[in-house]
Amino acid sequence: MSAFQSGMAILMLVMSLSLGAAVWRLLRGPSIPDRVVAFDLIIIHLVGLITMFVVTTGELVLLDTLIVISVLGFLGTVAIARLIEEGRS
Amino acid sequence: MTPLEILTLLITLVGVFFIVVSSIGLVRLPDLYTRVHAGGKSGTLGIIGVLLGAGIFFISDLRIVFKMLLLIAFFFITAPVAAHMLDRAAFLTGVKPMEDTTPNELAGRYDPETRQLS
Numbered sequence: 001m002s003a004f005q006s007g008m009a010i011l012m013l014v015m016s017l018s019l020g021a022a023v024w025r026l027l028r029g030p031s032i033p034d035r036v037v038a039f040d041l042i043i044i045h046l047v048g049l050i051t052m053f054v055v056t057t058g059e060l061v062l063l064d065t066l067i068v069i070s071v072l073g074f075l076g077t078v079a080i081a082r083l084i085e086e087g088r089s
Numbered sequence: 090m091t092p093l094e095i096l097t098l099l100i101t102l103v104g105v106f107f108i109v110v111s112s113i114g115l116v117r118l119p120d121l122y123t124r125v126h127a128g129g130k131s132g133t134l135g136i137i138g139v140l141l142g143a144g145i146f147f148i149s150d151l152r153i154v155f156k157m158l159l160l161i162a163f164f165f166i167t168a169p170v171a172a173h174m175l176d177r178a179a180f181l182t183g184v185k186p187m188e189d190t191t192p193n194e195l196a197g198r199y200d201p202e203t204r205q206l207s
Contacts, residue, residue: 004094018105018113025116031121036175041115047140047160051140066160067160067163074170081174
């Protein structure tokens with residue numbers, strides 16, 4: 001393992017701990033919008049982790065999954081926001 | 090390490106720093122609106138850093154660079170839209186801001202039936 005790969009691995013470790021903090025807010029969040037914010041941030045963590053994994057290992061196929069994951073994250077956030085707003089009463 | 094790898098590590102480090110700051114803000118801030126602020130702005134800036142780092146690392150393959158720039162543009166457009174929709178839905182369903190919010194200019198100005206600003 002080269003020095004570059006070691007540095008990337010350390011960054012991915014830090015990112016994983018930060019992902020744990022976001023999951024904590026997802027599980028605890030007092031209201032539903034809190035959980036949706038945490039979901040949005042978890043999607044951002046996922047995209048970042050996959051990007052760093054591709055840079056480290058050179059698995060270029062995984063770059064296409066980034067597009068799908070980011071679109072799914074945006075659509076999920078918008079869908080739940082609409083559900084919260086319209087589905088009251 | 091080649092200079093390209095050092096540059097990639099530095100830019101990715103900046104991105105990871107902002108994402109970690111965003112995550113800390115999500116855990117520590119007191120109410121929903123400040124948490125959306127942390128997740129929406131700092132998280133977007135961080136993911137732009139990480140994607141830009143990957144784009145610089147694969148600079149010899151222009152297709153990957155273009156894909157990364159496309160993803161950056163996508164996050165730049167969609168993150169504020171999602172954050173604003175979420176904030177609006179939360180305010181309309183009665184999620185209270187923290188006690189110290191002194192100029193709460195939206196309070197009582199939304200018509201609950203039509204959901205328009207009066």
